[in-house]
Amino acid sequence: MLMDLAALSGLDARDATRLRVLQCIRSQEEISRTDIAQALDSSPATVTSACGALLEAGLIREVERAPSGAVQRGRPRVMLQINGAAFLLAGIKIARHAFLVVIVDFKGDEIGTYALPLAESRMQADALVRRVRTALDAACDHLGVDVAQIAGIALGMPGFINGQTGFMHWSSSVIERNVDFVPLFQVHLPCPTFLDNDANLVAKAEHLFGAGRGLRNFLVVTVEHGVGMGIVLDGKLYRGERGCGAELGHSKVHIDGAVCQCGQRGCLEAYVGDYAMVRDASTGRQTDAPTSIAEILAMARAGDALAHQVLERASEILGVALANLVNLFDPEHIVLARSRPELDPPYPDIMLDALRRNTVQVDAPLPGLTVRNLDKSMWAKGAAAHGIEMLSILKVRERGAVDAA
Amino acid sequence: MLMDLAALSGLDARDATRLRVLQCIRSQEEISRTDIAQALDSSPATVTSACGALLEAGLIREVERAPSGAVQRGRPRVMLQINGAAFLLAGIKIARHAFLVVIVDFKGDEIGTYALPLAESRMQADALVRRVRTALDAACDHLGVDVAQIAGIALGMPGFINGQTGFMHWSSSVIERNVDFVPLFQVHLPCPTFLDNDANLVAKAEHLFGAGRGLRNFLVVTVEHGVGMGIVLDGKLYRGERGCGAELGHSKVHIDGAVCQCGQRGCLEAYVGDYAMVRDASTGRQTDAPTSIAEILAMARAGDALAHQVLERASEILGVALANLVNLFDPEHIVLARSRPELDPPYPDIMLDALRRNTVQVDAPLPGLTVRNLDKSMWAKGAAAHGIEMLSILKVRERGAVDAA
DNA sequence: AAATATTATTTTGCTCAGTGAAATAAATAT
DNA sequence: ATATTTATTTCACTGAGCAAAATAATATTT
Known part of the structure; x- marks a missing residue:
C-alpha cells in the first residue's frame, strides 16, 4: 500500500507482510488489528501474527487508553501505534x-x-x-x-x-x-x-509524515536556490531509469530563454529559482541591488516596478510549470515547498490563476495543492x-x- | 515483469503466475522453460506446471524445430511460443x-x-x-x-x-x-x-509488439492532428489519478503562446499538431494555402520561407518537449509516432539537436528514440x-x- | 447479578503456490 | 554402448495466509 515491498532485496514474504503492517500502522496515528486487516485486505489471523512479531521486536506497542468516540458494544479494539522509543x-x-x-x-x-x-x-x-x-x-x-x-x-x-x-x-x-x-x-x-x-x-518525508500520507500518486516540488522535484507514483518513489529523472528545474519553459546555472537556456529555475530572481531584479541597478528574495519582496512592496515584475513573472511561470505537471502526471496532490519568506499577495494568486488557466479541463476537480515552507530541517x-x-x-x-x- | 498483475481483479496467485509466464513467452519470439524460470526468477517446477496449463488451454505451443545456433550437449531445450491460432x-x-x-x-x-x-x-x-x-x-x-x-x-x-x-x-x-x-x-x-x-x-502496442518490448519505463508520443502520449512506468500503463494524465499535447511551451484547439494558449500541439502547422503556414496567404503537412513540406522544398519556418519551429519545439520528458521521466526509451509523411532533412536533425541541447547532461547515455510512422492501423x-x-x-x-x- | 449479545482477537487445522532434490528424458562425447 | 551434460518433470515438503472455531472483553437485557 505504501511502498514497493517486493523490490526490497532479501525480503521474504513474511517480512514483507510485517513491513506492510508496520507501514499501515505508521500511516495512521493509531489503528486496531481489525482495521489493519481491512485496510490491507488480509485476514485477521495474518495481522495477529505479524503484529505479534512487531510487538516482540518492540517496533510497535499497544495503547492503553480506551479508544475515543462512541463506546461500542463488544470487545473493544486494542489500538496499536508505532513505538517511537x-x-x-x-x-x-x-x-x-x-x-x-x-x-x-x-x-x-x-x-x-x-x-x-x-x-x-x-x-x-x-x-x-x-x-x-x-x-x-x-x-x-x-x-x-x-x-x-x-x-x-x-x-x-x-x-x-x-x-x-x-x-x-x-x-x-x-x-x-x-x-x-x-x-x-x-x-x-x-x-x-x-x-x-x-x-x-x-x-x-511528505509521504510518511506530511501531505502525502496515504496517497499513491503525488509530486513534491521544491523551490529555493534551484528547483527540484520528487515523484511518488503507485505508492513509491519514481527515480527514472538512470536515476536522474524529476529534473523539473531544468525543464524548459521558453525556447532560447533565460540562461540557467546549468548552462542551458529557458530552464524553469532560471526564472523561479532564488538565484535567478535575485539576478533579474538586480539588472541595471548600480546600487541597492537586492541580494535575497526578502529584499525583492520589500522593494516590490515599496513600489519598485522591476522587483514586482520579476515576482509576477516567476509566479506565473511557476503556475504554468505546475499546470504542466498536472497535465502530464495527473497526481492526487502536489506539495509546493519553497524556502522563506512566503510570497505576499498578489503573487500566490497569480500562480494559482496560471495553474488553473493552464490545466486541461475535466469534470474531476484539480489535484490538491499544499504550499509549505521548506525550512532547512x-x-x-x-x-x-x-x-x-x-x-x-x-x-x-x-x-x-x-x-x- | 510486464504488467501489474496483482491489480487485476479476481486473479488468484496461480492465474497470476500463468499470466506472467504467458507474457514472458510473448515478450520473446520463443523461449524454453528453463529460460522462463530464469527470466521470472522462479523455479523450473513452477514454470513446468504453468506451461502445462497454458498448453492445455491452447494458448501456447511447443516448437518442433530444433533451436538454432550452436548445438549444445545435453537434452535440448524445447522452445515455447504463443499459439497465434x-x-x-x-x-x-x-x-x-x-x-x-x-x-x-x-x-x-x-x-x-x-x-x-x-x-x-x-x-x-x-x-x-x-x-x-x-x-x-x-x-x-x-x-x-x-x-x-x-x-x-x-x-x-x-x-x-x-x-x-x-x-x-x-x-x-x-x-x-x-x-x-x-x-x-x-x-x-x-x-x-x-x-x-x-x-x-x-x-x-509498442509495449507488447514494438520498440517497448520488454522495457519497464518508456513513453510513446503521438503526433498527428493533435499530440498524445502514453506512459509506461514500472512495466504498466500509467494513467494518472483521475485518468486524465499524459496530456502532453496541452502542456505549455510558451506563456501566452499560440491558441490551441482546446481554447488555451501555448499548448505544444498548437505548434506541432498537424492542424496548427497548416494554420500557421497558411497565415497571410490569399491563395495556395497549404491544407496538409505534405503540402507544407513541398512548399518548403520549393523554397517557401514561411513553410520552412513553420516546419523548423515545430521541429525545434517538439525536440524541446521531448527533452522535457527525458528530464522529468528519465525513461529507457521514447517512441515518437507521427503520421505520414515523414519529415525531410533538415527537420529531423533540428528536432534531435533541440532534444540533445535541452536534456540534463549526465554520464549515462540518452534514452533511445524510435521515430516511427503512425499509420491508421x-x-x-x-x-x-x-x-x-x-x-x-x-x-x-x-x-x-x-x-x- | 447472571445471562445474552456483540465485537475483537487468537488459535487451529487446512490449502495451495512455490521450492529443492531426486528422477527422468534426450541429446552429445567418448 | 556408456558416460556426461543439460532440460524437464515428479515428488515430498515448507510456509504464508486463510476460514472457522474458540476465546476474550465489553455492553445490554433479563
Whole structure:
C-alpha cells in the first residue's frame, strides 16, 4: 500500500507482510488489528501474527487508553501505534554551507537539530563522510544523546544518486564522480547509513509524515536556490531509469530563454529559482541591488516596478510549470515547498490563476495543492524518513532471523 | 515483469503466475522453460506446471524445430511460443471520420484491416456501439472471417477513459459525458469488449509488439492532428489519478503562446499538431494555402520561407518537449509516432539537436528514440494489443475454472 | 447479578503456490 | 554402448495466509 515491498532485496514474504503492517500502522496515528486487516485486505489471523512479531521486536506497542468516540458494544479494539522509543535515527542534509542534522525517533518525532557549518561547499567523498561523523558526534553531544543510541543515519544530497545502492553518479557537493559510498560508510560511520537525492527525501518525508500520507500518486516540488522535484507514483518513489529523472528545474519553459546555472537556456529555475530572481531584479541597478528574495519582496512592496515584475513573472511561470505537471502526471496532490519568506499577495494568486488557466479541463476537480515552507530541517527530516523506512526493513528482517534461531 | 498483475481483479496467485509466464513467452519470439524460470526468477517446477496449463488451454505451443545456433550437449531445450491460432481479436480505432478495424490473432499477427467511413464525427454512445457492431460484421465479411471466431473486441477512443472499468468520462467522439460502456457492450456486441484511451493503446502496442518490448519505463508520443502520449512506468500503463494524465499535447511551451484547439494558449500541439502547422503556414496567404503537412513540406522544398519556418519551429519545439520528458521521466526509451509523411532533412536533425541541447547532461547515455510512422492501423493494433492482454487474463482464468471442475 | 449479545482477537487445522532434490528424458562425447 | 551434460518433470515438503472455531472483553437485557 505504501511502498514497493517486493523490490526490497532479501525480503521474504513474511517480512514483507510485517513491513506492510508496520507501514499501515505508521500511516495512521493509531489503528486496531481489525482495521489493519481491512485496510490491507488480509485476514485477521495474518495481522495477529505479524503484529505479534512487531510487538516482540518492540517496533510497535499497544495503547492503553480506551479508544475515543462512541463506546461500542463488544470487545473493544486494542489500538496499536508505532513505538517511537524503538530507536533513534539521524537525518543529515548535505547543504552548500552546512551539514544539517536532525535526530528523530522511530515515530518520526524530532528530538532536536544541529547545524555544522562548512568552509567549502565541495569536497572529496572520503572527507565528506568523515565530516558526517563529526557532525553526528557534535549533534549528539549538543542534544545530549549517546551516539550509541543512533541506530541509523540517512544522508540527503543534491545530485544523481541511486538510493537503493548508495551509488552516487554525480553531486554538486562531491568532487569525484561515480562514487560508491557504501564502503566509506562502513569504515567511518557507526551504524547502517543510507544515501539518497535530497528532493526525493523531501518527497519521502511528505509521504510518511506530511501531505502525502496515504496517497499513491503525488509530486513534491521544491523551490529555493534551484528547483527540484520528487515523484511518488503507485505508492513509491519514481527515480527514472538512470536515476536522474524529476529534473523539473531544468525543464524548459521558453525556447532560447533565460540562461540557467546549468548552462542551458529557458530552464524553469532560471526564472523561479532564488538565484535567478535575485539576478533579474538586480539588472541595471548600480546600487541597492537586492541580494535575497526578502529584499525583492520589500522593494516590490515599496513600489519598485522591476522587483514586482520579476515576482509576477516567476509566479506565473511557476503556475504554468505546475499546470504542466498536472497535465502530464495527473497526481492526487502536489506539495509546493519553497524556502522563506512566503510570497505576499498578489503573487500566490497569480500562480494559482496560471495553474488553473493552464490545466486541461475535466469534470474531476484539480489535484490538491499544499504550499509549505521548506525550512532547512525539512530536508533533514526527509532524510530521516528515508532512514526510518530503510531501518524498518532491517529491523523486521533482523527479527525474522532471531525467530528462525 | 510486464504488467501489474496483482491489480487485476479476481486473479488468484496461480492465474497470476500463468499470466506472467504467458507474457514472458510473448515478450520473446520463443523461449524454453528453463529460460522462463530464469527470466521470472522462479523455479523450473513452477514454470513446468504453468506451461502445462497454458498448453492445455491452447494458448501456447511447443516448437518442433530444433533451436538454432550452436548445438549444445545435453537434452535440448524445447522452445515455447504463443499459439497465434488460439483465437482472433478485433481492434477498433474510433477515429473522426471512420472506424478502423484490424483483426489479429492471439500472437498479434494481422489478419487484415477494414475501414468503415462515418458521416458524423460525434454520436450518442448507444449509436456508437451499434456502429461498432456494423463495422465488426463488415470487417469480418470483407476478410472472410466468421464473426463467431472473434473472441474479443478492443476499442480505442480519444478522451478520458478508465481502461480498467470501461467508464468514459469524456470523449470528443461521444455526445454524452460520463458513460459506462460495459452494459452497452453486453447488449450489442457478441464477445468481451474492452475500451481505452487511444494513445494508451498505442503505448500498449509498442509495449507488447514494438520498440517497448520488454522495457519497464518508456513513453510513446503521438503526433498527428493533435499530440498524445502514453506512459509506461514500472512495466504498466500509467494513467494518472483521475485518468486524465499524459496530456502532453496541452502542456505549455510558451506563456501566452499560440491558441490551441482546446481554447488555451501555448499548448505544444498548437505548434506541432498537424492542424496548427497548416494554420500557421497558411497565415497571410490569399491563395495556395497549404491544407496538409505534405503540402507544407513541398512548399518548403520549393523554397517557401514561411513553410520552412513553420516546419523548423515545430521541429525545434517538439525536440524541446521531448527533452522535457527525458528530464522529468528519465525513461529507457521514447517512441515518437507521427503520421505520414515523414519529415525531410533538415527537420529531423533540428528536432534531435533541440532534444540533445535541452536534456540534463549526465554520464549515462540518452534514452533511445524510435521515430516511427503512425499509420491508421497502428491505433487499431494498439487496441488489439490491449484486447489480447485482457483476453489472456480471461482465458487463463477460465482455464483455471475448468481445472477446478 | 447472571445471562445474552456483540465485537475483537487468537488459535487451529487446512490449502495451495512455490521450492529443492531426486528422477527422468534426450541429446552429445567418448 | 556408456558416460556426461543439460532440460524437464515428479515428488515430498515448507510456509504464508486463510476460514472457522474458540476465546476474550465489553455492553445490554433479563
